[in-house]
Amino acid sequence: MHLVPAERADRRAIDGHRVCDAVAAIGEPDHVRAWAERFSLLSDPGRLALLVALRQTGPLAVSDLAIATGMNGPAVSQALRLLRAAGVVAGEKDGRVVRYRIIDPITADLLRHCVCGSG
């Protein structure tokens, strides 16, 4: 039952079985890491504001996002670049305007907690 890796199996545990439960709960380190990165994308006020706006309003142009959030243009671009690289948002070109929207359902679901009042 000892799911603890051998490298630290010699450490004295207070509640051995609970440690095993915890190891089982944590699961694959990569899994945890992936979720941490996902949360990391939401940990910046600028990015979070952009995502909340996108989720609530739908496709929005970069300059409109800049106006709505109070950020300047390049800052919005850089934030969207990160989010796009992470597969959270996608941009669609409409003439010289690029409208972004959220394409990751998991992130959209997480954002629901922030705007709980307005579903």
Add this chain to the structure above:
Amino acid sequence: MHLVPAERADRRAIDGHRVCDAVAAIGEPDHVRAWAERFSLLSDPGRLALLVALRQTGPLAVSDLAIATGMNGPAVSQALRLLRAAGVVAGEKDGRVVRYRIIDPITADLLRHCVCGSG
């Protein structure tokens, strides 16, 4: 209808009404900031692993958390210090052992998404 702050109301918007919707969706900057900080607490693999373990297993001692996550003692202490200062976890002293548990229901709810398989 223009909810845009006067300081940047002169900027030309692509879709004016959508900008207003976005501003309304974002709401109070402090609100967004608070959520960003909340997500920030989950953006570190160590802290996230600790919280997942705590949520799944319940009260756990610091040293057990260290064994389960593979972190060393002081790292766990510091992570828990942050989480405790943020009001996410609380520790209860039982002799020389301190067992921590999650006291913030919102964070616990967020963690649900990471362990979706085991509710």
Add this chain to the structure above:
DNA sequence: TGGATACCTGCACAGCCGCGCAGGTATCCA
């Protein structure tokens, strides 16, 4: 009472991230 354990704290260091500016490209209007 003496030793060991469990935990907390402060400090110094490396690494990362957000931020702003300048330059470049593609597209639309006159």
Add this chain to the structure above:
DNA sequence: TGGATACCTGCGCGGCTGTGCAGGTATCCA
């Protein structure tokens, strides 16, 4: 065709954050 708009990218700087080590305190066992 010329000018303006909308957006993207690279670079450098300041600040924050995670990490490890050493020291200190409180508690349990013999």
